[in-house]
Amino acid sequence: MKPTINTLRRGLFAVALLISSASCSDFLEETDLSNFTADNYFTRPQHATSAVNSAYEFLKTTTGGGFNGAPWMMLEFATGLANTELGQAQNSIFVRNLVNTSDNEYGRVYWVSSYKGIGNANLVIAKVPGIQMDEAAKKRAIGEARFLRALYYFNLVRIFGKVPLITEPVELTSQTLYPEQATEEAVYKQIEADLVEAEAAGLPLTDASGRVSAGAVKSLLSSVYLTMAGFPLQKGAEYYKKAADKAAEVIKAGSFSLFPTYDDLHNPARKNVGENIFMVQFATNIQPSGWQTSIIPYNQGISAYSDETGAIFANKEFVESYEKGDLRAQEKQFYYRTYTLSNDRNTTVDLGGYYIYKHFDTQAHLVTSNSDLNWPMIRFAEVLLTYAEAANEASGPSAEVYDAVNRIRSRAKLPNLANLTKEQLREAIWKERWHELSFENKTWFDMVRLRKAFNVTTKTFENYVGHKFSYGPVLKERELLFPIPTAEIRNNSKLKQNAGY
Numbered sequence: 001m002k003p004t005i006n007t008l009r010r011g012l013f014a015v016a017l018l019i020s021s022a023s024c025s026d027f028l029e030e031t032d033l034s035n036f037t038a039d040n041y042f043t044r045p046q047h048a049t050s051a052v053n054s055a056y057e058f059l060k061t062t063t064g065g066g067f068n069g070a071p072w073m074m075l076e077f078a079t080g081l082a083n084t085e086l087g088q089a090q091n092s093i094f095v096r097n098l099v100n101t102s103d104n105e106y107g108r109v110y111w112v113s114s115y116k117g118i119g120n121a122n123l124v125i126a127k128v129p130g131i132q133m134d135e136a137a138k139k140r141a142i143g144e145a146r147f148l149r150a151l152y153y154f155n156l157v158r159i160f161g162k163v164p165l166i167t168e169p170v171e172l173t174s175q176t177l178y179p180e181q182a183t184e185e186a187v188y189k190q191i192e193a194d195l196v197e198a199e200a201a202g203l204p205l206t207d208a209s210g211r212v213s214a215g216a217v218k219s220l221l222s223s224v225y226l227t228m229a230g231f232p233l234q235k236g237a238e239y240y241k242k243a244a245d246k247a248a249e250v251i252k253a254g255s256f257s258l259f260p261t262y263d264d265l266h267n268p269a270r271k272n273v274g275e276n277i278f279m280v281q282f283a284t285n286i287q288p289s290g291w292q293t294s295i296i297p298y299n300q301g302i303s304a305y306s307d308e309t310g311a312i313f314a315n316k317e318f319v320e321s322y323e324k325g326d327l328r329a330q331e332k333q334f335y336y337r338t339y340t341l342s343n344d345r346n347t348t349v350d351l352g353g354y355y356i357y358k359h360f361d362t363q364a365h366l367v368t369s370n371s372d373l374n375w376p377m378i379r380f381a382e383v384l385l386t387y388a389e390a391a392n393e394a395s396g397p398s399a400e401v402y403d404a405v406n407r408i409r410s411r412a413k414l415p416n417l418a419n420l421t422k423e424q425l426r427e428a429i430w431k432e433r434w435h436e437l438s439f440e441n442k443t444w445f446d447m448v449r450l451r452k453a454f455n456v457t458t459k460t461f462e463n464y465v466g467h468k469f470s471y472g473p474v475l476k477e478r479e480l481l482f483p484i485p486t487a488e489i490r491n492n493s494k495l496k497q498n499a500g501y
Contacts, residue, residue, distance in 0.1 A: 038123055038169065045133035048141045051124045055148045058117035059280045060287070062110055063375045065294030065311055072291070072375075073312050074106035075159075075441045078479065080453070080469030081318040082439070083353070085298040085310030092311065098473040102483035102501050110159055111485050114152040115166075121149035122169050136202055143201020144212040147220065150194040151377075154224060157187040158445050161232075161481045161498055165190055180494045188228055195221040206255050208272045210374070215250055216278035219378045222246035222386050229393070230449035231480075240393040247387035250277075251404070256380040258411055262333045265358050265379075268372035277378040284364075284372035292364055292371045295356040300349065302339040304369040314354040314439070317456040317470040322435055327413040334358050334438065356439050381408055381436050389429045396422045408432050427461055430454075448480055476500065 041047055062071040069089035076082040077096040084092050094100045100107075124145035128138060149167075156163045164179035165187050171177075198217045207213040225243035228235045250256060257274055264270045272279055282289040296303050298310030314335055322329035331338065335354040341347045345366075364371040388404040397420060405425075406416040409432065417428055433446055434454050447453050453467035453475065454460075467475045478500025489495050 038127065042127040042131055045131060045137065048124070048128045048131055048133060048138065051120070051128065052141050052144050052148075055117055055120040055124060055145055056281070057120075058113040058152075059148075059377075060282070060375075061113035061116075063280060064290035065292065065309065066290070066307065067309050067311075069106070069311050070291060070294060071106040071109040072441055073294070074104070074110070074482070075444045076312060076439055078444045078482075079447065080467075080471075080473070080475075081315050081443065081456070082312055083315050083471075084312055089311060096473075098469075098475065098479060100479075100483065100501075102486040102489065102497065104483070104485075107159070107482050108485040108487065110155065110482075111488060114156050115164075117152045118149055118166065119170070121145040121152070122167060125149070125167075126169050139201050140203055143198040143203050143217075146194040146198040146201070147212045147217050150191045150198070150224075151220060153187055153191050153194075154220070154227075157184055157191070158227065158448065159482050160484055162496075163187060164495075178492045178494055181496065184232055188224070188233060191224055192221070192228075195224065205253055206273075210272045210279060210281040212278065215253065215256060216378055218246050218250050219277050219383050222250070222383065222390070223378075226386050226390050227445070227449045229390070231451050237394055240390045241395075243390035244387055244394055247383050247390065248400075250380075250383050251387060256383070258380060258384075258407060260411075262328065262358065262411075265376070266360050266362070266373060268361070268363070268374075271372075271374045275380045276374070276376060277380055277383070279374035279376050282372065282374055284368065284370045288364075289361070289371040289373045289375065291359060291375075292361055292369075292373075295359055296365070297351045297353065297355060300339075300351060301341050301343065302349070302351070303342055303365040304367055305365065306369070312439075313356060315456070315470060316354060318438075319354040321454070321456040321459055323414055325413060326435070327411070328435060332357050336360070358439065376440055379437075379440075382433075382442065384408055385429060385433050385436065389426070389433070392422060392425050392429060397425050401425065405429050405432055408436055412436075430461060431459070451480075 042051065064070040067086065067088060069086060069092040073092050074095050077092050082096065084096065086092065091104050091106045094104060125142055128141050131138065162181035162184060165182035166176050166179055167190065195217055199214065199221065203212060203214040203217065205214045222243045225239045225246060229239035229243060256277055259265060259270065259275045264274065270276065293305050293307040293309050294311035296308050299308050319329055319335055328334045334357055336357040337351050337354055338348050339351060341349060359373065361371040361373045384404040384407055388401050391398065391401045402417060409416060417425065420428060430452070434443055437443065447464055451464045452461045453464050455462050456470055464475055464480070465477050481498045483498055483501035484495055489497055
């Protein structure tokens with residue numbers, strides 16, 4: 001049996017990976033799968049809930065850390081703005097040095113986990129309509145699944161380009177057992193369709209349990225439209241307006257707001273509320289988040305964790321590209337370069353680099369070594385910046401555009417932007433995206449859709465192809481996509497490798 005999109009081909013369903021309940025921690029509870037199949041499972045309302053929960057599960061797979069790095073780092077090292085002390089994490093180093101290959105485990109994890117999530121979402125969409133249950137609840141469950149399927153495909157099409165587009169459960173006899181690649185246009189059309197359906201599913205505007213909300217759907221749709229306006233589809237002004245309009249709906253709803261301090265971004269008590277529109281769910285002592293050992297310096301003795309890997313930190317040149325006085329670049333805001341020793345909390349040491357503080361669980365490092373943080377996927381700050389960029393592209397500078405970007409700058413203790421041309425404001429907004437959304441798996445996607453890269457020395461933007469990283473490597477056209485994993489090419493002869501790999 002071929003391993004490509006395993007869950008889809010087998011027609012199997014991880015039916016009860018998670019028990020059915022709406023609370024945040026119940027996303028993480030496992031139960032016995034042995035007695036269930038896709039044919040006999042979907043009979044009760046509780047099955048719809050646990051089925052949807054299983055589609056959330058594979059959002060977790062790319063996060064994490066340890067001595068081998070983690071897949072989420074792939075999208076950070078590809079920007080040229082990250083560094084590592086972990087010499088054994090060859091997958092990270094290959095991406096960072098622009099010598100990546102299709103054997104990279106990071107890419108394989110993205111591919112496989114995304115298709116497993118899609119497989120479970122497909123089963124929900126196909127099977128839940130047949131369950132006798134409250135119709136409004138049924139519609140919401142299917143809406144959640146459509147959002148998740150769209151999110152998985154949005155990642156796949158941006159990372160790999162042309163990918164198989166499968167929207168029905170797959171069994172061993174299915175014609176799509178060995179699928180061909182769809183065009184990027186077709187994948188985006190499906191993503192948009194799923195999100196439009198999810199938007200009409202009656203989901204609540206916010207959801208403090210961490211489930212998909214209408215706010216999350218609208219926010220993701222604004223990001224999809226922004227991407228469709230740029231490369232590779234280049235749909236231009238119409239889609240910039242669509243992105244701006246959808247982001248404006250989120251802003252005007254008034255249910256989301258920027259946190260007053262950056263500490264709230266990594267405060268477990270602030271999960272799924274305020275600025276956090278959609279997050280990957282973790283819970284201490286059930287399924288704790290796994291990246292804490294990766295964002296602390298290598299073996300400097302600052303943490304309650306026994307493993308200190310130094311797997312990823314920010315390039316000095318990038319942190320120093322922030323404007324003078326920018327609060328985000330100051331100590332223990334977005335980054336940190338000093339900390340106390342675990343065996344003597346009265347002694348502070350200089351760590352010699354800029355480590356990532358926005359994902360830092362203070363309680364876990366000081367005491368518990370068991371993190372309760374979620375991974376942020378959509379923040380209100382991103383929605384504001386999406387609106388600002390898209391509205392400026394569609395109609396030029398306006399009071400609303402300035403208000404959106406200046407809300408980001410005001411929190412950073414920076415002066416308001418004013419009296420700029422459309423072109424000047426465009427680059428100012430891009431710069432805010434680079435500085436505000438750093439190390440949240442956003443920057444590389446922005447680079448590719450814009451075909452632009454940020455020069456940390458000149459503090460200006462230049463063409464993606466030909467851009468030289470501060471430490472030497474130069475981006476080539478092939479780096480506009482990642483390679484399709486070797487195992488997928490080997491086991492499905494219909495798949496064609498991306499150019500240059």
